[in-house]
Amino acid sequence: MSLITSTSPHASVKNNTGAFMRQVIYATLPGLAVLTWQFGWGTVINVLWAVVVALICEGLFLKARGRNVAFYLKDYSAVLTAVLLGLALPPTAPWWLTLVGVGFAIIVAKQLYGGLGMNPFNPAMVGYVLLLISFPVAMTQWIAPGEAPGFVQSLQLFAGQLPVDGLSGATPLDTFRTWAGNETELASHGILHGDLAGQGWEWVNLAFLLGGLYLISRKIITWHIPAGFLAGLAAPALIAWLIDPVRFADPLFHLLSGGAMLGAFFIATDPVSAATSRMGRLVYALLIGVLIWVIRSFGGYPDAVAFSVLLLNLSAPFIDYYTQPRTYGHSKPNRGTAGGGKS
Amino acid sequence: MIRTFFRSRTPKVFDFHGGIHPPEMKHLSNGTEIAPGPLPAQLILPLNMHIGAPAKPLVEPGDRVLKGQMIAEPAGAVSAAIHAPTSGTVSAIGPRPIQHPSGMDAICIVIDTDGRDEWIAHSGISDYTERSPGELVDTIRYAGIAGMGGAGFPTSIKVNLGDHQRVEELVINAVECEPYITADDRLMRERADEIITGIHILQYLLNPRRTLIGIEDNKPEAIKAIKRACKGCDIEIRVVPTKYPSGGEKQLIQLVTGKEVKSGQLPAHVGVVCQNVGTAYAIKRAVINGEPLIQRVTTLTGDGVSQPGNYEVLIGTPVSDLLHHGGVDAGKIGRLVMGGPMMGFTLHSPTVPMVKTTNCIIAASPEELPEPPPEQPCIRCGSCAEVCPANLLPQQLYWHAKNDDLEKAQHHNLMDCIECGACAYVCPSHIPLVQYYRYAKGAVRQQAADQLKADKARQRFEARQARIDAEKAEKEARRQARLEANRKKKEASAAPTVDTAALKQASLEASKAYKAAVKAAKAADAEGAANAAELKAEADRLKEIADKAKAAVRDAGSAAPAAVPAEDVVAKLKKQVGDASSAYKAAVKAAKEAEANGDDSAAALRAQADELKASADKLKAELRDAKAGAPAAAPTAAQADPVSDLKKQVGEASSAYKAAVKTAKEAEENGADNAAELRSKADELKAAADQLKAELRDAKANAPAAVPVQAPTAPPADPLTELKKKVGEVSAAYKAAVKAAKEAEENGAGNAAELRAEADTLKADADHWKAELRDAKAAAPAVAKAPPVPTDQPKMPEASAPQALTQPLTAVDPEAAAKRQKRLKGLKTAYNMAHKQYKEAHAALERAERKEEVSADELIEMQRKVDKLKNKADVARDALDALIEEAKADIRAHTGKDLKTLKLEAARAESALADKKLELDKLASSSGEDALEALNSELKALEAEAQIARKALKQALEEQGLVE
Ligand code: SF4
Numbered sequence A: 001m002s003l004i005t006s007t008s009p010h011a012s013v014k015n016n017t018g019a020f021m022r023q024v025i026y027a028t029l030p031g032l033a034v035l036t037w038q039f040g041w042g043t044v045i046n047v048l049w050a051v052v053v054a055l056i057c058e059g060l061f062l063k064a065r066g067r068n069v070a071f072y073l074k075d076y077s078a079v080l081t082a083v084l085l086g087l088a089l090p091p092t093a094p095w096w097l098t099l100v101g102v103g104f105a106i107i108v109a110k111q112l113y114g115g116l117g118m119n120p121f122n123p124a125m126v127g128y129v130l131l132l133i134s135f136p137v138a139m140t141q142w143i144a145p146g147e148a149p150g151f152v153q154s155l156q157l158f159a160g161q162l163p164v165d166g167l168s169g170a171t172p173l174d175t176f177r178t179w180a181g182n183e184t185e186l187a188s189h190g191i192l193h194g195d196l197a198g199q200g201w202e203w204v205n206l207a208f209l210l211g212g213l214y215l216i217s218r219k220i221i222t223w224h225i226p227a228g229f230l231a232g233l234a235a236p237a238l239i240a241w242l243i244d245p246v247r248f249a250d251p252l253f254h255l256l257s258g259g260a261m262l263g264a265f266f267i268a269t270d271p272v273s274a275a276t277s278r279m280g281r282l283v284y285a286l287l288i289g290v291l292i293w294v295i296r297s298f299g300g301y302p303d304a305v306a307f308s309v310l311l312l313n314l315s316a317p318f319i320d321y322y323t324q325p326r327t328y329g330h331s332k333p334n335r336g337t338a339g340g341g342k343s
Numbered sequence B: 001m002i003r004t005f006f007r008s009r010t011p012k013v014f015d016f017h018g019g020i021h022p023p024e025m026k027h028l029s030n031g032t033e034i035a036p037g038p039l040p041a042q043l044i045l046p047l048n049m050h051i052g053a054p055a056k057p058l059v060e061p062g063d064r065v066l067k068g069q070m071i072a073e074p075a076g077a078v079s080a081a082i083h084a085p086t087s088g089t090v091s092a093i094g095p096r097p098i099q100h101p102s103g104m105d106a107i108c109i110v111i112d113t114d115g116r117d118e119w120i121a122h123s124g125i126s127d128y129t130e131r132s133p134g135e136l137v138d139t140i141r142y143a144g145i146a147g148m149g150g151a152g153f154p155t156s157i158k159v160n161l162g163d164h165q166r167v168e169e170l171v172i173n174a175v176e177c178e179p180y181i182t183a184d185d186r187l188m189r190e191r192a193d194e195i196i197t198g199i200h201i202l203q204y205l206l207n208p209r210r211t212l213i214g215i216e217d218n219k220p221e222a223i224k225a226i227k228r229a230c231k232g233c234d235i236e237i238r239v240v241p242t243k244y245p246s247g248g249e250k251q252l253i254q255l256v257t258g259k260e261v262k263s264g265q266l267p268a269h270v271g272v273v274c275q276n277v278g279t280a281y282a283i284k285r286a287v288i289n290g291e292p293l294i295q296r297v298t299t300l301t302g303d304g305v306s307q308p309g310n311y312e313v314l315i316g317t318p319v320s321d322l323l324h325h326g327g328v329d330a331g332k333i334g335r336l337v338m339g340g341p342m343m344g345f346t347l348h349s350p351t352v353p354m355v356k357t358t359n360c361i362i363a364a365s366p367e368e369l370p371e372p373p374p375e376q377p378c379i380r381c382g383s384c385a386e387v388c389p390a391n392l393l394p395q396q397l398y399w400h401a402k403n404d405d406l407e408k409a410q411h412h413n414l415m416d417c418i419e420c421g422a423c424a425y426v427c428p429s430h431i432p433l434v435q436y437y438r439y440a441k442g443a444v445r446q447q448a449a450d451q452l453k454a455d456k457a458r459q460r461f462e463a464r465q466a467r468i469d470a471e472k473a474e475k476e477a478r479r480q481a482r483l484e485a486n487r488k489k490k491e492a493s494a495a496p497t498v499d500t501a502a503l504k505q506a507s508l509e510a511s512k513a514y515k516a517a518v519k520a521a522k523a524a525d526a527e528g529a530a531n532a533a534e535l536k537a538e539a540d541r542l543k544e545i546a547d548k549a550k551a552a553v554r555d556a557g558s559a560a561p562a563a564v565p566a567e568d569v570v571a572k573l574k575k576q577v578g579d580a581s582s583a584y585k586a587a588v589k590a591a592k593e594a595e596a597n598g599d600d601s602a603a604a605l606r607a608q609a610d611e612l613k614a615s616a617d618k619l620k621a622e623l624r625d626a627k628a629g630a631p632a633a634a635p636t637a638a639q640a641d642p643v644s645d646l647k648k649q650v651g652e653a654s655s656a657y658k659a660a661v662k663t664a665k666e667a668e669e670n671g672a673d674n675a676a677e678l679r680s681k682a683d684e685l686k687a688a689a690d691q692l693k694a695e696l697r698d699a700k701a702n703a704p705a706a707v708p709v710q711a712p713t714a715p716p717a718d719p720l721t722e723l724k725k726k727v728g729e730v731s732a733a734y735k736a737a738v739k740a741a742k743e744a745e746e747n748g749a750g751n752a753a754e755l756r757a758e759a760d761t762l763k764a765d766a767d768h769w770k771a772e773l774r775d776a777k778a779a780a781p782a783v784a785k786a787p788p789v790p791t792d793q794p795k796m797p798e799a800s801a802p803q804a805l806t807q808p809l810t811a812v813d814p815e816a817a818a819k820r821q822k823r824l825k826g827l828k829t830a831y832n833m834a835h836k837q838y839k840e841a842h843a844a845l846e847r848a849e850r851k852e853e854v855s856a857d858e859l860i861e862m863q864r865k866v867d868k869l870k871n872k873a874d875v876a877r878d879a880l881d882a883l884i885e886e887a888k889a890d891i892r893a894h895t896g897k898d899l900k901t902l903k904l905e906a907a908r909a910e911s912a913l914a915d916k917k918l919e920l921d922k923l924a925s926s927s928g929e930d931a932l933e934a935l936n937s938e939l940k941a942l943e944a945e946a947q948i949a950r951k952a953l954k955q956a957l958e959e960q961g962l963v964e
């Protein structure tokens, strides 16, 4: 008999990284559905097109790096990046916008850093920020709630054959930023007064929340990042709103607007670029939340998930060093780098 | 109310971080009773089934052994005995593949079984409470019991804690948390009473405050059986939730006591002793039944066998025998695991034996335990950190281990990883994390070992450097001393140019080397290095060398003044005498202190002090000489009588010699190391005295010539009295030497033979002098008459030379000379040989030092050898030098002159001859017949004289076997 020799353990769970990623992709489906319901087929088209672009870019690069293309494509990480970026792009985005964003995300933000596991920044957010800076107009044209275009119209938008202007409108976050401090204007804009928060977006965010809860229940992610994220966003919002409700939006509005839930459950939770210990993740996500609130309230952009996530990606190694758990048998956790505070 | 009820019923069980729930797979094997295992044709018993030193075999191939007979005994404290599991014949003791993960070979005792299963006579202890704990510990030790849960730590160590260690909790590990394994489960179900007895013995040995049994809640029947067995006794059962790795020692301790064992410490440090339930059973069998550990319950499971279950197998049974016993389907087996699926290891071949720690064999089909999927990149998902029972960050450890960043890995507490495999089990990227940790841990340990080695190498290098420096300095000092000695010998009228500067340099270097050595020794001491003592010895040696070098400088200094004007000489000598005296006093003080402290070096110090005293005395004598000589040097002063001066010097030299002999004797009596040295110094002094004596004689003979205006003032001293004195001296020296030799022999000193030989020489000397005395007595009248009163100047040598030459020449004892020649040759070869040996040993040492694998102990041993050989060579050299010196002195004694004088005489005769010839030629034309006749006869006489002088010189040289 020829025997397999291997090191212990000789058994392992049956799941794998690909399955892990697929679970995350599945969990975005409710969000995608609501986005389509609210804003038309644009997002679905975006997502599909993004996946195609991502697979091609990833495949080419894996081949160029001499890797087993099929094996690495099966980890679904490129697909997940594409899906997340596709979800984040406005449904009015033309094909080239997605192409540039996804291409940059996969090639520069991921493969050039060494592929999966090596990228310090969330690739989807790198692509998003690139587009936001390069094409600010195209990136902010969202469809007004209730004005969802039909499938053909969406395709025309995608092909760049239809001017966007007729369909687009300001998002609730945009509207609030414009009229913050002006009580009458704020009261007059119906988009700010949906059933729970901003019109349309309240349902989108609730759908992503649902997907996120599914991920937690499947132990794909832990509660630390979403909780930290949402707390970091809601806590300052609550304080500020209590102080000046005309100048600052209420916490629920913040939580159910823009990319809050998508960011909390799907983007900040990207494990590769996040902090790694439980405590580290809590701190990491909390800071993302606070940063989002600060930029939303005082910055030049209506939403800030991408910027905040990237900034904290940058700080993740640092956070890791200072949030190591207390190892069994040690009286206190290690801090700092190996060279520094040895305990 | 309900809660209080629960709390009182279910005692608190704590929790630990992480853990996993792999499929248990226990149902495969826990349904059937423990069955006897096979009786294989051959048993293979590795000598290192346990942690610690491999056992020492007590049998040899061909020996017949009985079941239960000890075939290997524990080698040292952390070791365990091995017994024959059945009767048979030892067929081999040699390397066999064993259970090690790397599939390596190890020394095993192989027994061909005879099938009779014959027990050796054995009996148990029915009431162990009558025995002392120490006795029981010994019983356990010689029963070969080692932790049966997995690690195999000798149990006797764990149950034999020092008195200062109070055991709070005795924790019995009955968790058996690994999937598949059911050996402890079945053992508890079937033999609970015996297990409890074993636990009672442990309680008796350890006297714990509490005894806790931890059992996982997936073994309800075992729990029931144990509960029944320990009804009414002070053993608490703790049912812990099923979770891997709750059976890990530290995890179980945390579960049942809430205590955490500090990183790098043992459970005993928190007052806990943990024992496996199987070990408790083995202890019962050993103590009560007198059966050593020769079999154990092992689970055979996996879908590759048709009758999975638990078997009581003999230790040493090859896995293949058990597989056949359990109905193996060889074609189905894809992986063979010894131990559990989480922490066990795969076997390369089923021929390896099962050992004391083998609790499970899994014969799994490829479907059951499939080949691990290919490794994917770590996505830092953190699943591993979630399950790590040590609360580590496995993903960070992996990252650093992969990048070989050991420092960072250690910072993340790599060494606290228990290699449980929980992280690798959950990793969605199928990274063999534990493999990385094992690798990194090995690298860390290697690094630590390398560091240690480097430190040791550095120390060794420094010591070596110091030694080499010291040797260089010593060589240089010796060279200088020799040069100086040569120059002194040459010491005609020319001022000797002593290279004191070079000597000082050498001395300085020696001091430096000594200081460096002291520093090294101190550092080694502080580090608790093993070779500290060695280094100290080295330092002492270096100090000696430095002292020697200093002495050489001093000697040179004392010799130098000869070059400077007499007034300066006196002043300098005075200062030196002062220095020497104070040095002597300091040495005496040091010696006294050392004696008071009972120091070993007291004798050495005392000898040193004596040496210093001798040198001080010498200097004093020199000072006196210089004082006496000063007036002579002054041109206006009347010429002092050189004879009386020399006489005084001879007296002084003799007394110095005697003092030196005394010192040497004392040193020998004390068995001091430098006795030989002192002895040779005494010999030197003797030679000096002899020379002075010879000079005195010469001076006496030459006195008239030297003082042309004066008539010879006194006839030469009576040779008879002088000879008598000489005989007395030599006899005394001989006696002293004999005594010293005897003492040395009694003390088993190395140089006893040498001393004896010296005594023999001295005896020969004494005999010779006695004979001479006899001869002289007979010739006395002639001699007394002999010194003719020279009528005119040129006639003088004519008459005196032949007398001076012939008299001693007749006294040469050819036999003694031959003997000495032989001895000289022998000593030369002995010295050459010793020197060669020393050189070889030295070279070997240097080679060894350069090599890494030679251990410090070996090096020390070699160093010792080198030192010994060097000593030997030195002794031989000293003896050789002494003999040569003696031979030279002998020539002087025999001829009344030293070789130089002979040579001078010969030369003088030749030149006188030449002068006369010239005169004759000049006169030939002008002078008359008579004058020519007279000159001619004079010339003839001179020719004869020259002939004699030449002959005497040649003879002396030949006889002494010296080639100058
Ligand atoms: S479980 Fe595996 S993939 Fe996840 S963080 Fe740990 S090592 Fe990386």
Ligand code: SF4
Binding pocket: B384, B387, B388, B389, B390, B391, B392, B394, B416, B417, B418, B419, B420, B421, B422, B423, B424, B433, B434, B437
């Ligand atoms: S193997 Fe080490 S790192 Fe992995 S879970 Fe066990 S203790 Fe933690």
